[in-house]
Amino acid sequence: MPNLRVLIQGEFIRLNKYNLFAANFVVLLFWVFLAWFLEGEVLRQFIPVIFLMDSVMMTILLVGATLFYEKKEHTINSVMVTPVTENEYLLSKILVNALNSLITVAFISLAVYLIKGVTYNYWLLVPAVLIVTVVHTLIGIRLSYSAKDFTSLLINYMIYVFVFVLPPVFAQFGLIDASVARFFILLPPEASSILIGTGFVEVELWKILFGYSYLALLSMVLFRFSVKPKFNEYMMKEMGV
């Protein structure tokens, strides 16, 4: 994959030039601002939510925004007539988001340590954030290629939130029966929440093993059977079908 490094560097330059980094940074500052007012156990419960929101929601929005600009400016046509392969192109999107999530982990962790002296298990948090970001980058790409425009992407995004994010939240408030709620680990955001939680609380080993295996398998299945075919379909459309 000789072009991967160039694609990743190019992607970072564009995130900066298109002000998407700036937007992301403002959100991070907002999280730090909120953390400033929290103390003790509440703060410790809040920090994993930041990482979950960033690696799930922000990842989908960030990849959606970059693909929206690529669609709008038709730049994918130019990239696809260079020696870049489809795999390199898609992998660059995944890696850029993964690196971006690591930057978030470093920034938030440093901030909450400096202002509140809070530490947690970074060794368990980092791999969890990475796999969660990979899955949600793929979901973001898939949602983007199904969307006609940015509004349509936001609608897809909201549907995803309603279907996959809200049920576990309802379960926490007792609105959904526990017998049903135990299957929510199959929802990517819930599996993500469990894995990110490992950096902060003790989690049963089977849940950790299941979470990693499930998200890794989901990533592979999404990449092979959903994202790549949709990418090809999108390219055909872009080429004037």
Place this chain on the structure above:
Amino acid sequence: MIKVKNLRYKYQKSKDYAINGIDFQINEGEIFGFLGPSGAGKSTTQKVLIKLLRGFEGEIEYQGKPLNSYDDQFYQDIGVSFEMPISFSKLTALENLEFFKRLYKKTVDLEPLLKRVGLWDDRHKKAGEYSKGMKIRLNFIRALLNDPMFLFLDEPTNGVDPANSRIMKDMILEFKQKGGTVFLTSHIMGDIDELCDRVAFIAEGKLREEGAPRDLKIKYGRRTVTVEYRENGELHSQTFTMEEIKLPSFFKLLQEKEIETLHSGETTLEEIFIKVTGVKLRA
């Protein structure tokens, strides 16, 4: 260099073939013009040739090997300029080119190219702030930055002012003189006439005519000479066939009358285009 045999292509959601059994050959070192009305299949053909559309029927050979046998390294050798301006709008022209340049093994110095097309002074300007003509010139330079052997140019001078259009055409001719091969589509018949060694006309997915512009003009033109002259204050005209101009009557007319104009019956590519495709060109 490229051999196309019985090429057929159908889009997934379409009942009809966009390209329906076309054959042609592009020889190394020539500029091959591909002409046709909108929707005739010329862009589809180009996209098949540059491997952006897959699943074609028929045979395409590039450098003696099936096109499908080439992987993405195929793009190391070719340069593509799309009709629509394509660039990352928030990046400067130079940043755009530098990004693409790093994807190739072999590249050229951008400074002389940018200077030649008049973009050097604006190289640090965002591509989104460029005029349409400037964006098209940027597209053109992007196609050249990997020092390609084969150029695919889709309407390369469309929207470019005459002075820069002249420069770009000179660059295309120089590319050919250095041994490069060009596949060119354009609606500007003057450009085609000036640049192309051979042309093919496509309409409704089928090739309707193919040949050197000069040969086609002879084939479709009238072998006549029309003389316009003034006599007793009135304008008259008389048409002679090529055989008749050898006769004394032709010379007598030239000597005795006040000749105003002489016209050969040679046709234009535009007229041939209309004749073979059945479609009028855009104004």
